[in-house]
Amino acid sequence: MAHDVFLSYSREDTDAMHRVRDALHAAGIAVWTDDNLTPGTPAWESAIARAIESSRVLVVLLSPDSRRSTWVGRELAYAEEHGIRILPLLIRGDERESVPFRLTNTQRLDGRRDFDRAVTRMTKALEQYLGKEDAPPIQTARSSADSASSSRVIRIGAIVALVAVLAVIIAVVLTVFVFDLFGTETTILVGHDDSVLSVAFSPDDERLLSGSRDTTLRLWDAIDGRAIRIFEGHTSPVTDVAFTPDGTMAVSSSLDDSLILWDVNSGEPLRIFEGHSDAVNAVAVSPDGQTLLSASADRTLILWNINTGAIIRTFTGHTGRILDVAISPDGHTALSAGSDKLVIQWDVNSGQMIRQLNAHESAVRGVAFSPDGQTAISGAADGTIILWDVVGGGMIRTFTGHDSGVLGVAFNVDNERIVSASSDDTVILWDVDSGAIIKRFRDHTANVNTVAFDADGLRFASGGNDDTVRVWDVP
Incomplete structure (x- = not known):
């Protein structure tokens, strides 16, 4: 048998x-x-x-x-x-x-x-x-009349099913599961009308948030890829998204010079943060969920009180647009990445610059702390990624492999792997200790702008100029 x-x-x-x-x-x-x-x-x-x-x-x-x-x-x-x-x-x-x-x-x-x-x-x-996704149920023997009736029902059912499929396509809400038993599972989330610029997993890994050039945020079920709701409120592209530690709220930054705090369950805006004089390119939430740190094209970082919307302090030191920001796991320090080719490490409590990390040859587009807070990575338009010792300030190693600029980087929870997004239309998973490429993902059909690991490190998401979000199992 x-x-x-x-x-x-x-x-x-x-x-x-x-x-x-x-x-x-x-x-x-x-x-x-x-x-x-x-x-x-x-x-x-x-x-x-x-x-x-x-x-x-x-x-x-x-x-x-x-x-x-x-x-x-x-x-x-x-x-x-x-x-x-x-x-x-x-x-x-x-x-x-x-x-x-x-x-x-x-x-x-x-x-x-x-x-x-x-x-x-x-x-x-x-x-x-x-091939069992559409397998018919087991049937018992029936009379010819029953069979004829059933045949009519099947034809009607087929028509209804076809209409349903067309409706789904017209609505452009599509989830595709692809699995090669020797490859990687991919969930493709389609719904945005323009480039996806940022993605973030909820702390419980059950939901995924994406921000797009179409000015909206979309909340997805991270398990089955189902679209949950759309967040509308920005008037320009959404550049970054982040969840609060308890997962009940999310924050977004935008080229409309503002940030918005959202109720995740309702999709309603709770508070608008205004204070930057130019586009807000990135935002990070503190580990205690009490503050936000935003990075702007106006060359400043602003630390905000998340509960009141008040400005706590402004950080100055970059000589070009600030393109990304990250807060350390203990909440005491922060890193910012700029078009001035610099990564700057900051004391969050005082707003003072700790040191400049200067090794990239072009604009630094992404930055991320390791989960243990001892190291960090930065990715730049020169196509390289640098691993830094943020305790001593030294450069540990350089990762090369992308054919074009690196637009986003993320650290896995195990401190052993990182992932990068690039304008060469690929995502690369790297081994931290050796700098070797573990796997290159080529499924996006345009620039990949953003990457994020889930909390348990088993999956990561990417978003690109092909207007899609893709969720991958980590090999």
């Missing part, structure tokens, strides 16, 4: 296996497991071999126990020998102790932080790969 999926696991992971099996069964995917057989017997070994041969995909649950399991290793080897697709799901343990060497370069799903979400993604991927 043919099966869709062979489920490989260690006995210590039986509970997780049952949860995966039940989820796949509920989606109509035929799963083979050995839980009804006696391990170690000739019949068991023969059954395993036949089941792998007759399956289209082998799903393996990765853990320290499965990595040590002789039988899991043999099942993987047998699947490879017979050309069976392998889809790993990491369920516990760190990668070094859970991922076998043969799978180190294989794309895998990570269920350690959110097992149910990982299983849901895996199920969607398998449904698409196996």
Whole structure:
């Protein structure tokens, strides 16, 4: 009997296996497991071999126990020998102790932080790969009259479905899931009428906010890509967006010289911040959620009281437009990036300049602190990214690989990877320690303006001049 999926696991992971099996069964995917057989017997070994041969995909649950399991290793080897697709799901343990060497370069799903979400993604991927997304329900025998009636219903249903599809296309609300079992899952969010200039995940990773040249912000469901609401209030392009730490509010900056604080749940503006004399290019929210720091083309930074809208202090020191800003994880220092080729480090409490970081050869377009606050990255129009020691002020290394200017940068929560957006239409994921390129993403069809990791570091989002937002699983 043919099966869709062979489920490989260690006995210590039986509970997780049952949860995966039940989820796949509920989606109509035929799963083979050995839980009804006696391990170690000739019949068991023969059954395993036949089941792998007759399956289209082998799903393996990765853990320290499965990595040590002789039988899991043999099942993987047998699947490879017979050309069976392998889809790993990491369920516990760190990668070094859970991922076998043969799978180190294989794309895998990570269920350690959110097992149910990982299983849901895996199920969607398998449904698409196996062609089960539109599978008809199981039917029983019917009379010819019933069949004729059903045929008419099916034709009517098909017409209704076609109209629904056309309506979705006309509304330009489209979510596309693409999954290569050896590649990366991508969710494409379409809805903006112009370039996407900024993206940000909510603190709980369940929502995504984007700001666009079309003057609007859009809130998306970060899990299924569904459009939730549109925020309208700016009169010029929205240059940056950020959530407050509790996720209930968001702030945006704009070329209309203002910032707006929004109620995320209603989409209503709560407060407008006015004080800059030129375009506001970027904004950052303090870790305690009490202040905002904005960066402007008027060459200043302004620290605002988020609750009253009052200006606390103004930072001066750049000789050109300030293009980006970031606040350290402890809230004590900030970094700004300017068209004057400088990155400046500031004392937030006093507004005084701590030091200038001067190594780029052209305008610095993006800046970000590492999660531990010890280092930072900056990306510039010269196509380079620089890793800085913000404690001592020295340059650690330079990342090269983009063919054009770097427009946005972000640090992963693990301090080990960064991602960059470029006007060469690509996104690059980098290894921090070596400076090596882990993966280059070429799916955007125009400049990529912005990138952001989610809080758990398992995904990142990008936005570009192709008017789309794309959400990627981190390889």
